[in-house]
Amino acid sequence: MSGTDWRKCCQDEWVLQGMAMPQNLDWKCVYEAKPFGRNLLKNPSPHGLSKAIPPPEHELPEFPMDGPPIAQPDGDYSGWSTSTEVLPDDRSGIPKGAVICGLPQYTWFTLEQTVDLNAEGLWGEMLDDFQPQIVIQDWYEESQVHESIYQLHVKLLGADQSTVISEHSVNPTEDLSAYSHKWKEVSHVFSGYGPGVRYIHFLHRMKNKFLNGFFPTMFTGSSVMVNPIKSSA
Template sequence: MSEFCEEMVTELLSREKRNLIKNPHGAEQFEGWEITKNGGSQWRVEELPGDCGKEFPDETVQSYFATSFELCLKKQVLDLRAEGYSEELLDTMQPKIMVQDWYAGRSDCGCIYQLCVSLLNESQETVQEFKPDPVSLEPENSDCSWSQVTHTFEGYGPGVRFVSFEHGGQDSKYWDGWFGVRVTNSSLEVQP
């Protein structure tokens, strides 16, 4: 292995595995998040398990973000260089970028969940994107337990400098209040 590659591996391994998403479950309300759609009664933070909800699998998570009767979306754009990952490391090693999100519905109302995670270049243009089809949750077909979605970006090529993480949804009955999808414990990690 060349000295340059060894330096890159050392740099990557020296980074502590950490979640780059700020305020992943609303402990600081919406600090760190940009609200991109705030429909209906707008976003709000609620304590677990919430009305007609289930406990979260990790008892250290105490709250979640609740959506309303029109589309609610929020996002974070993460600057990988500001987080300590050099351009050389990102371009040469192209470390895995792992994304995780959790969502749940209520036992009294259907809802829709959506997620879009994009790797962006210097100009914040999309290099690669993970955008699964929206998920419809109906109480008759689901026990409303928390579900996890994960994705790993690999071999994305040189030039990635930012990651955009956007998620949210709404309820499917247009009820006033916060009957839409719930999201919490989002994470984004750069791994060797």
Template sequence: MGLSGSCPGQESEIGPALDLSPLPPELLLQILLHVPPRMLVTRCRAVCRQWRELVDGPALWRLRWAQTKDASSQDLLEATHYCPPAPKPCSWARLGILEPLGRNLLRNPCGQEGFQSWELENGGEGWAIEENRKPVPGAQAQTCFVSSFRWCRKRQVVDLLAQGLWPELLDDPRAEIHISDWWGAREDCGCQYQLHVRLVAANRRTVLARFDVEPDPIPQWNDNTCIQVSHIFTNFRKGVRFLFFEHAGKDTQFWAGYYGARITHSSVKVYFRTP
């Protein structure tokens, strides 16, 4: 009775568009801070030259990171202060979208997406994916890659620039690359494990730093042991642009099936040490 409003299914009226072009850049910047990052790049950047310059420039993203206050945003704020990227089209916007610091640069670290993103080298009966026998703290999923009775290898190549990192940061001695991997065994079968990591130049051939480890095998009749292997690359040579990550596993009993090393929660993260 006397109630106004739209009928069901009727589109509500949209008010007249507001022309923001007369606004000074300082005020426009405050408005753009409330726009989601991807919309800034895909929509707002195309509006006009002034908007494109704001989205591509450092001021908008520095303010956004300062207000967000999460760890990744604070790391980017500090890193770009001490080690700003070279001025290139959309370079700051790429940082805002990709947020590469403190993020795992390896894809599908727990097998939650099958074998996607991994290059496999199958020994014995190859690789399988199973649920963890013990929870792995911090893992994206409680699943793991399980090796067989001969060496099974699995590798990824990380293009560090494509992930959003920039040459000035990678060449700075305060950059750190943190490596972590978890491996374990079934309680009824021992296993062996290896990890090989290379920091490689732009030509994909020159190795600038490396880390290799092959811990003592886990013996048969264990308690479903799960072990973390970690390493931090510091003060590495300039020119690192790719990271080669490979791990391998097998069982020690030579049993048919999938009784070898169980590998999960692999990670590669880049940080920037600040004073």
């Protein structure tokens, strides 16, 4: 097929009326990249878990674990940049003079990755003028680890990867008064964000606890998707 034919295939399949579709693009590559309606994040579930199945229960071991504290759960983190922050001991609420046998060690485990929108088949004129909806979704494990166990920070970046055009942050507080253990959804739709977006930086943090045993906070189903729907301001 000719470039014009591939361009028409893209226009017909994604119903792109009103979207700038320049003649000089390799429309065959764009069509094969399938830039719309698919998850642009790599390795969205590194723990091998699915939101369709409840998260596994974590049981206190019969005997305290040997060795140094564990800071992050096992997983295949290919595609992610990771880092760990060990938090200082929280001694609030401990009566003066009390004998302390042990305190939990908390850590933030951070995972992040950057999506190159041009490399994923999205072109500049479409991103600048049409400004399609950018949909973010994530699922984290509700637990009794701490009242703050999850944070999400997503930024829409310019071509220099440092200019922030739009951003969204989530920092929920958990209700520890009653036990509940399920996947909790976090989502956001970027719309009317303005011209210049070329990259998306996705970062989330999970809090883990170590005391005799290791109690992680898991996540699954992280996604960044671009929909062929024109944004509104």
